[in-house]
Amino acid sequence: MKKFNLKYHIVFPLLGLACIVMIGCERGFSDDVDLATFPNTPDIFTDAPVGLTDEFFDSFDPAVGANTEGFSTDDSEAFAGTTSIRVDVPTPNDPNGGFIGGIFKDRGDGRNLTGYDALTFWVKGSTTATIGTFGFGSDFEEDKFAVSINNIELSTDWKKVIIPIPDPSKLVQEKGMFLFSAGTESTNGMGYTFWMDELRFENLGTLGQPRPKIFGGQDQTGQANVDTSVPVIGLVYTVNGPDGLDITVNAAPSYYDFETSNPFVASVDELGIVTVDGPGVDGDNTAVITGSIAGTPAQGSLTIEAVNINVIALFSDVFAEVLVDNYNGFYLEQNTLGGNVDEDGNEVITYTQLDFVAIEFYGRDGSEAEPIDATEMTHLHIDVRVNENVDPGDFVRFALFNNFTMPSQTEGSVTISSGELQANQWVEFDIPLSSFNGLGGRDALGALFTVTDNTINNLSLDNIYFYSEN
Incomplete structure (x- = not known):
């Protein structure tokens, strides 16, 4: 088992791509100029790294919990040939880091992958487990053509993984050959090992x-x-x-x-x-x-x-959000589970076992969030989806608190009845803030409570913001 020297970099969440300003050059090319071409080498690892050097693994940053000690090659295990890549996934409390992951990067000028339609490789595990992310196109620079596949299930036998290239014509000079990220979420914190072999780009022609x-x-x-x-x-x-x-x-x-x-x-x-x-x-x-x-x-x-609208967004895909403490405060008296989750690429808030829950705007120890001054706002917008049947008597109550947890705290609430809700469909509500009777002022809003008293157990929320139309 051979360990390679590692490099590590800070990495941002995959596909949470930074906005990069691309400045175009207006000068054209002469017909006599030969445009640069790049190697079309398909192999990434076959018994040894191909075109990557011995330092081919760049780890995610240890400062965010990445473990740099669990990556090596293994001469006693291979799908083909003599050697495979071995990854030892650490336990969450490992002092060297609670997860492992990083990229394989082409050390040259990059590769022309326009003749291939997929990245393929073989993988097996020491136990059944689920790998969080595999992918390519991430080079810790632009990540312009990053692709990832999530939640790949391992078995103790070798299996082939296929990651399609959405549009090969874009990959004329790609440096990001491979990416993986693995933790122990699927094994209840138990560490395990997985092996990868025969990593290459292919033209399958069967996609x-x-x-x-x-x-x-x-x-x-x-x-x-x-x-x-x-x-x-x-x-x-x-x-x-x-x-x-x-x-x-x-x-x-x-x-x-x-x-x-x-x-x-x-x-x-x-x-x-x-x-x-x-x-x-x-x-x-x-x-x-x-x-x-x-x-x-x-x-x-x-x-x-x-x-022309003034907005204070708590949770939105459309408007910039203000800082809040949390989307589920987890009180001792509550049973509610959940919070913000990814749903087919869209961030939503989903609660299960719902009785009541709070979005807390401020007040937690160490938080830099501030109370929200909604004095100039006129409405609360919120999208609601009931993820179960809606029965007569079901309701959702929204309550706002001003001067939250302070002696001068005031509260106002609005109840949405079953007739206004739909099962498994989003419904938009624009609630006048004047309808929150008892709230009084709204210069220091501190929490938005959602209450169902167990009449609805599974509920999703989205696009939560205060607004005022000029």
């Missing part, structure tokens, strides 16, 4: 029925002020694999070609950043943002309306 999505395949609507920006999220790409089963990956925005239906309202760049540029003309203040990959239209869209 079909491409189905890209934006916003998780949903048609979203939102409002935004002129000169504000929001990202396109929920970017996933699905193909039918050689065995007839679907394979779904997360895809970076740069694989997509985005379009706007109304450039007088909004534009969208190659990184999926939608900017509201103006109020529109002739009274048309909306634009529809769509996308495609290699000519295949993506399911889902964003209809964005340019407005």
Whole structure:
């Protein structure tokens, strides 16, 4: 078993890509100039790293809990040949770090991968477990064409993993050959080992029925002020694999070609950043943002309306959020579980075993969050989805607290009855703040409580914000 020298870098959450300003050069090329080409080497690891040098593993940053001690090669275990990559997944309380992961990076100028349609490799585990993330396209620089696949189940036998390339024509100079991240969430904290072998890019020719999505395949609507920006999220790409089963990956925005239906309202760049540029003309203040990959239209869209609106967002995909302490304060008297979760690329808040729960705006020890001054706001907007049948007598009560936990605390609440709710469907509510009887002032709002008294046990919330239309 051979250990390689490691490097490590700070890494941000996969596909939470930074907005990079790309400055184009206006000078064209002469017809006599030969454009640079790059090696099209498909192999990444076959008994030894290919084109990566012995320092081919760049670990995630130990400062955020990554373990740099569990990566090596193993001469006693291989799918083919003599040697495989061995990864020892640490326990959460390992003093060297509670998870392991990083990237394999091409040390040259990068590779031309336009002739391949997938990254493939073989993997097996010392026990059954689930690996959080595999992928490619991350190089700790731009990560422009990052792709990831989540929750791959291991067995104690070798199995082949296929990660489709959404649009190979984009990969003319790629340095990010491979990525993985693994913890012990699926083994209840028990450490384990897994091996990987025969990592390479392939042209399978058996991947079909491409189905890209934006916003998780949903048609979203939102409002935004002129000169504000929001990202396109929920970017996933699905193909039918050689065995007839679907394979779904997360895809970076740069694989997509985005379009706007109304450039007088909004534009969208190659990184999926939608900017509201103006109020529109002739009274048309909306634009529809769509996308495609290699000519295949993506399911889902964003209809964005340019407005003149003052907003204080607690939880939103459309507006910038203010800092809050938490989305589930976990009180001793409550049974509620859950909080903010990823749902097909969209962040939502989902509660289970719900009796009551609070979004606390401020007040926790060590928090820098401040009370919210909503004096100038007129409404609370909130999207609600009941994830079960809605029965007569069911209700959701929202309560706001001013001067939360202080002697001068005041409270006001609004109840939404069963007739206003729908099972398994989002319903938007715009609640006048004047309806929160008893609240009094709202210059120091500290908490928003959601109460069902067990009439509804499974509930999701989204797009929670205060607003005032000018």
